[in-house]
Amino acid sequence: MTHKWWQNAAIYQIYPQSFQDSNNDGIGDLHGIIKRLPYLKKLGVDVLWLNPIYQSPLKDNGYDIADYEKILPEYGTMTDFDELLKEVHAHGLKLLMDLVVNHTSDQHRWFQESKQSKDNKYADYYMWRDPVDGHEPNNWHAAFGGSAWTYVPERGQYYLHLFAPGQPDLNWENPAVRESVWNIMRFWLDKGIDGFRMDVINLISKPEGLPDAPDPGTYPLTEGLVADGPKLNDYLHEMNDKVLSHYDVMTVGEMPSSKPEDAISYTGLDSHELNMVFQFQHVALEPNPDKRLGKWNDQPVKLPELKTALSRWQKALDGKGWNSLYWNNHDQPRAVSRFANDDPKYRVRAAKMLGTTLHMMQGTPFVFEGEELGMANVHYTSIDQYEDLESINAYRELVEEKKLVDGPTMLKYLANISRDNARTPMPWDSGKNAGFSDVKPWFALNPTYKEINAKAVLEDKDSVFYHYQKLIQLRHDSDLVKFGTYDEIDPDDAEVFAYRRHYQGKTLLVISNFTANTVTRDYDQGKADKLVISNYDDDQGTELRPYESKVYVFN
Known part of the structure; x- marks a missing residue:
């Protein structure tokens, strides 16, 4: 390889x-x-x-x-x-x-033209549908709250937006849309950039007929209804054939709800689509038990669940994807x-x-x-301190409109998981x-x-x-770090995350204490040839101090 x-x-x-x-x-x-x-x-x-x-x-x-x-x-x-x-x-x-091509802004000239009539050059660049019994075409909710459909009187139709109303979804069924995307990619690649991170790229192929979500009270986009649609492989293969294969670049696709089996089909080492995906399994842990509240929660992530999520992807993609x-x-x-x-x-x-x-x-x-x-x-302790559209909309919808949760509780959820935590200068x-x-x-x-x-x-x-x-x-x-196979240790251990990597006769042992307590674990680290890296100045062998992490190599 x-x-x-x-x-x-x-x-x-x-x-x-x-x-x-x-x-x-x-x-x-x-x-x-x-x-x-x-x-x-x-x-x-x-x-x-x-x-x-x-x-x-x-x-x-x-x-x-x-x-x-x-x-x-x-x-x-x-x-x-x-x-x-x-x-x-x-x-x-x-x-x-x-690369953000599941949707554009509603200020993009394509959408400005598209919304004017049903018979112009850009009329089919977006997902337009007629009203059904005077209402939205289906019961989908948008990621940032509210309906996923907005009505435009000029056309007498609704347009689909899986995110905000200002982010209308492109119609990838239209070959002209795909060719427009390929031209955007070529514009930047010809400048000499080295690749793309592709925003929610597994949402570009919508399910045939746009069926209702089974539960209209929840956000359906990552529940297997919209993600990983029937033509996604076709679109990504065409993207590679028409554009990516002509440049020495890397690609990573953001793919909420994709499973390892899906990722292998998109990123297989011998496939002709993408190089890798961003999976969400480990960062989506501990959603609220009340499905109406989605991800908003303040519960700590359970270590066995975190290990299961990460280990699943390590083992599934080894030798098949990246x-x-x-x-x-x-x-x-x-x-x-x-x-x-x-x-x-x-x-x-x-x-x-x-x-x-x-x-x-x-x-x-x-x-x-x-x-x-x-x-x-x-x-943060006040909704007025937030800038993020998702956080502000969630507070307004769940606290003020639907009254599903009280304000102080929602602020605890936001303090734990809001996107604004990462966006400060x-x-x-x-x-x-x-x-x-x-x-x-x-x-x-x-x-x-x-x-x-x-x-x-x-x-x-x-x-x-x-x-x-x-x-x-x-x-x-180290090729051992880059390419070694993955072998989890004690997956049910609620305190320590340990695993081994193996490559060409060498083994790497990684041990991490996820608690503020001192614990003891014996993984034969005393037989190691070398302590490669640690976050303490000395090595206490089988004793693991608070949040201690150390890596050994066995030759």
Whole structure:
């Protein structure tokens, strides 16, 4: 099997709006990213993934694109982007763009034309349906609350939007739509970018007939009704044939609700579709028992369930496909708060433990901005502090309209799992506005920035940053880390996550204590040839201290 460059890579995700402001308007921008390239190079990552930087009304923080070939003015110009790409490559790094083609903005010229009549060039670019008995075509709910359908009097029809009303779904059944998407991709690839992260790409093929959801009171999009539709493989194969196969690039598809068996069909090492997927099983744990509340909950994740989710993907894709490895991204809360412990007493060790647990698995690791600092959730206490459309809509619908939960309880849920936990401006130092901007940032800083910031971690040789640097270097140096098979240990253990990796006669043993207690486990670590990495200065053998994580090699 030929190994690909992206199998050796670690990827850093940049949320541009919150990364670095260079022109003091309070909003991160492209020149801000250029300024911080030496920092990213020092961390040791290989690839940068940018969240959307395209022209957008920002109804959903850029995931509603009005023009795919223009840069949002707040971020800069196309000349600025060309300079960024040149500087990224000059630093020996690669660049991934976010491809958002399940839907556009309702401000996109395609939709503006499409909604005017049923007989223009763009009339069939979107999912239009006639009313049924004077109502919506089916009972689907949108991801951000309310109906998935909006009525347009000019056409006398409803259009489908699986997300916000300002994000109408494209009609992938139309060959002209697909060709338009291929042209967008070529535009960026011809500039020299190195691949795409594809937003909710497994939703582009809708089920035939658009049937009602079995339970109209729940969000149906990730319940097997809309995801992984009947023509998805066909569309992805055509994308590869027409575009991707003509470039040396990497692709990762965001695929909510996809199972490992699905992922193998999309990303098989010998297939001709995508390179890897973002699966959601581990980050979707502990949904509310009341299905009407969806993901909103504040219960800690049970370790056996977390191990089952991650181990399932490790074993299923081994030798058949390739995993993406992530704890954090712009749609998830901070991992140290969700999966471990953000108490100041434990935060640094817990963050290192999580990093070790994930980076020693098979797949390509993704680091979200601030993760390398050990950033934690913001713990907001008022709905007025939130910016995220999903969070605000959920509060309005579940608390104020449906009265399914009281306000204080919902605020606890949001503090645990809201997307805004990840979207606060990057803290570069402890000074004015955390070094992000000379003026008030677009969004409030995480109040911990005085202690948790890039300057502080760079000055502390025992920081989360340098631990991540070591983890990334280990991957670069070790085929055992990159390609070893996966063997879980004690899957029902509710305190310790342990597993082995095997490759060409060598074994890697990874042991992580997910508790604040000291526990004892004997996995024959005393027979190991070497302790490769640990988040403590010494090794107590079978004793595991709070949030201790250590990796051994057996030759």
